Amino acid sequence: MPSALVNEYFRTNKLPQIWCPGCGHGIITRAITAAIDKLGLERDKICIVSGIGCSSRAPGYMDFDTLHTTHGRAIAFATGVKMANPDLKVIVITGDGDATAIGGNHLIHACRRNIDITTIVFNNNIYGMTGGQYSPTTPKFDKGTTAPYGNIDKAFDIPALAAAAGATYVGRSTAYHTQLLISLIENGIKNEGFSLIEALSVCPTYYGRKNKKGSAVDMLEWQKDHAVNISAASKMTPESLEGKFLIGEFKNSPEPEYTSEYQKIIDRLCKE
Amino acid sequence: MKSKARLMQGNEACVEGAIAAGMKFFAGYPITPSTEIAEIAAEKLPRVGGKFIQMEDEIASMAAVIGASLTGSKSMTATSGPGFSLKQENIGYAALAEVPCVVVDVQRSGPSTGLPTSPAQGDIMQARWGTHGDHPVIALTPSSVRETFDLTIRAFNLSEKYRVPVILLMDEIIGHMRERVELPDAFEIEIVNRKKPTVGRDQYLPYKADEDLIPPMANYGEGYRFHVTGLAHDETGFPTNSPAMADKLYRRLMDKIEMHKDDIIQWEEENTDDADVVIVSIGGVSRAADTAMKQLREKGYKVGTFRPITVWPFPEKRLLELASKVKTFVVAEMNLGQIALEVERIIKDKAELKKVNKVNGEAIYPEEIIARIEEVL
Amino acid sequence: MNNNETVTDKLVVNENWCKGCGICVKFCPKNVLKVENEKVKVIDIDKCIQCGLCELRCPDFAIYVRGK
Numbered sequence: 001m002p003s004a005l006v007n008e009y010f011r012t013n014k015l016p017q018i019w020c021p022g023c024g025h026g027i028i029t030r031a032i033t034a035a036i037d038k039l040g041l042e043r044d045k046i047c048i049v050s051g052i053g054c055s056s057r058a059p060g061y062m063d064f065d066t067l068h069t070t071h072g073r074a075i076a077f078a079t080g081v082k083m084a085n086p087d088l089k090v091i092v093i094t095g096d097g098d099a100t101a102i103g104g105n106h107l108i109h110a111c112r113r114n115i116d117i118t119t120i121v122f123n124n125n126i127y128g129m130t131g132g133q134y135s136p137t138t139p140k141f142d143k144g145t146t147a148p149y150g151n152i153d154k155a156f157d158i159p160a161l162a163a164a165a166g167a168t169y170v171g172r173s174t175a176y177h178t179q180l181l182i183s184l185i186e187n188g189i190k191n192e193g194f195s196l197i198e199a200l201s202v203c204p205t206y207y208g209r210k211n212k213k214g215s216a217v218d219m220l221e222w223q224k225d226h227a228v229n230i231s232a233a234s235k236m237t238p239e240s241l242e243g244k245f246l247i248g249e250f251k252n253s254p255e256p257e258y259t260s261e262y263q264k265i266i267d268r269l270c271k272e
Numbered sequence: 273m274k275s276k277a278r279l280m281q282g283n284e285a286c287v288e289g290a291i292a293a294g295m296k297f298f299a300g301y302p303i304t305p306s307t308e309i310a311e312i313a314a315e316k317l318p319r320v321g322g323k324f325i326q327m328e329d330e331i332a333s334m335a336a337v338i339g340a341s342l343t344g345s346k347s348m349t350a351t352s353g354p355g356f357s358l359k360q361e362n363i364g365y366a367a368l369a370e371v372p373c374v375v376v377d378v379q380r381s382g383p384s385t386g387l388p389t390s391p392a393q394g395d396i397m398q399a400r401w402g403t404h405g406d407h408p409v410i411a412l413t414p415s416s417v418r419e420t421f422d423l424t425i426r427a428f429n430l431s432e433k434y435r436v437p438v439i440l441l442m443d444e445i446i447g448h449m450r451e452r453v454e455l456p457d458a459f460e461i462e463i464v465n466r467k468k469p470t471v472g473r474d475q476y477l478p479y480k481a482d483e484d485l486i487p488p489m490a491n492y493g494e495g496y497r498f499h500v501t502g503l504a505h506d507e508t509g510f511p512t513n514s515p516a517m518a519d520k521l522y523r524r525l526m527d528k529i530e531m532h533k534d535d536i537i538q539w540e541e542e543n544t545d546d547a548d549v550v551i552v553s554i555g556g557v558s559r560a561a562d563t564a565m566k567q568l569r570e571k572g573y574k575v576g577t578f579r580p581i582t583v584w585p586f587p588e589k590r591l592l593e594l595a596s597k598v599k600t601f602v603v604a605e606m607n608l609g610q611i612a613l614e615v616e617r618i619i620k621d622k623a624e625l626k627k628v629n630k631v632n633g634e635a636i637y638p639e640e641i642i643a644r645i646e647e648v649l
Numbered sequence: 650m651n652n653n654e655t656v657t658d659k660l661v662v663n664e665n666w667c668k669g670c671g672i673c674v675k676f677c678p679k680n681v682l683k684v685e686n687e688k689v690k691v692i693d694i695d696k697c698i699q700c701g702l703c704e705l706r707c708p709d710f711a712i713y714v715r716g717k
Contacts, residue, residue, distance in 0.1 A: 065493065076335035080347070085345070
């Protein structure tokens, strides 16, 4: 028997999952179900939508209404689901390439609308499914199969992008900082509006190997040693923040939600 | 109230038809000459409790339509050539995942931005083969404002019945033409809704087809907790790498349309009984064809017309019957010969084929068809 | 799946799902676990305090704390 959580929320007959040994995606996927469990949401009113890539295989393992769409389009499909049936809690699972390269336009517009969708970006800094090409979050000068001499593109800061585009709840955690990740996802789902949680994953197979980052364990240790919670960062000197990255809740500023605003139009017209 | 005669544009009739069919969701992106469809849908849908959304692009519109349909909402998008190209990605998804939806393409001159926004009929083959891979599709073409109303309803009905994306292939002539129309009352309109599962969650196989090759469809949010994917899948809906299962799926998708061709295919013909020459045309061109036929009849020539209403699948059986007695088919179309390709494939050498083609952004005039036929006669 | 399960009074390990990545071993604060033949093994269950860090970070859902 699997654990009670896994038994409850996973399609256990589809396990074990296809991800490589040590891939952080399984940790993040479990964290999502833990957040759903804590919130006690109505099980049959949850719809999980994904695009294409390693991360987007997650919904296939999760026992909800699940929608595995085309590359980059998860948020656009999810927008249709949510608009047509606002009673559904819609969660998007996407990757760094899926969400910010091919799906970048859909991402910023969903942020702008503040439609009630919680998007969790599994960021492994690489295109894993196709074998290790550099992505919009591959750090500058790191290598990918399509950046054999080092990547000269500047990486996206996904939470900053989402916050600037209008998302009303934004946070970042890592596969290592799993408890924080669960609480951010919980708060993201609770936020009535567009929430984005960047979950830094680890890809030991492609990104790790190409860039000599060691094993999955080494990569998680790196996350542990280099992450600074935003609440602690304000008390730290710039020198001590050198080479670190921030995690935690970056934005929590509720605004009117899109489908509720549309419902107001319907209600007003139906009164006329 | 609706049965009162009104002066109406083709694009408006499309929205009226969609709402009469039960449309509750529209996602679109502005593009001439289809924009009125989005504008009118934006105005009318919230009045009937439906939803309109202007998405960030055509790809997203098509995606949103599929998402909405999966919750049980009858959904539609509308566009023109350049946007139709962008929608192809997710039209393929809808075909594979068998999600009912209606896609309106008000054709304009192309390729690319072309001649905005002059009429054309250059998307006939794109409607059939626009997305990659073998896939089923139904495409309907109206040639009047009233028929636009009727065929939009029919597009919804066929898409619900066969779980397939249905293309309403209009052209700028029909989209922007105004005619006096009298719309039927709601009780006179036949509405078809998708087949629902009769079993509970434990027994539900979302892609197990009945004998009619169509699987019953649950809605998201009803407790079935099922999986939908654009990957080849088995009856459970989950991805499969089995060659046998993939083969079974792809063939069923095509066969479900093939099996029901007689229900799907409609055409109209006039004066074909004794015709030596039959003009084949669709949409706006059929109006010129009709005038040409009548004028030639007045001159004593035995000319008839054949108008596929269902363009895909093409009315092959009837055309073949006609080919055994007709000397010449004249295919008139606002492209360089797309319907003609299909006609040629069907009639082979049983009859002669002549073409009238125009791609300069102007309509085909009756005189042009007459001149071509007089060459033959 | 059940025939390859190690059940102790504190932890359960599913060897069928375990891919031997060693994450649980590394982050176990009490050194209860090790990887052997590419699978996790419980080597000192007495030390286990059921903190759940192994379960929290196991990407394969292959280890969990009993009674939780």
